[in-house]
Amino acid sequence: MYEWKLWEVFVRSQNGMAHRHIGSVQASDAQMALQHARDVYTRRGEFVSLWLVASENLISSGDVDRAAWFETSHDKTFRQATFYPVPEGVQHL
Template sequence: MSKEWPLWEVFVRAKNGLAHKHVGSVHAADGRMAIEAARDTYTRRMEGISLWVVPSASIVASDPNDAGELFEPAADKVYRHPTFYSIPDHIKNI
C-alpha cells in the first residue's frame, strides 16, 4: 500500500446559479478529510459556497493521442457557435 493518501479533485461553486468549477486537487484518506482539506486550501478567501470532491481515480480522461479524431473535426463547423443570437445585456454568466 502506498504511504501517500489518494488524490481528490476539487470543485468549487462560487455562488448559487453557477456551476461547480474545477480548482485543483488535494490528498486525503477519506471523503470528509478531502472536503476539509479542500475547504482549507481553496475557500479561505471566500471563493465559494459549495464544494465537491471526487476521487481522481474515478475520472476517465480522453487520450491525448486521440485528440485528432476527437477534437479536430469541430474546427471547421463555425455554424455550431451560437453567435447569431444577441444576448440581452442583463443576462450574466453566459
C-alpha cells in the same frame, strides 16, 4: 492504516456559475477530503460550493487524435454558441 487517495477539488464562487478546478488534496476518505479542501481552499470565504472527485474516477481523453475528437463539424453550425442570439440582459452565458 488507511490508504490516502488524491481528490480533485472544484469550487463555485457564486450561485448560477459553473464549478472550476482549483487543485487537489490527499485524504483517506471523502469526508476527510472535503474537510481538507475546505481548510486549504476556502479560508477567505469566497466560494459557495465545493465538489470533490477521487482522481481515480476521472476519465481523460489523453493522447487521442485531436482532430477527430475536438474539431467542430462545419455542417452543424447549430452546435456552436455563436449560432444563437443572446437575449438582452443575459449575463454569465
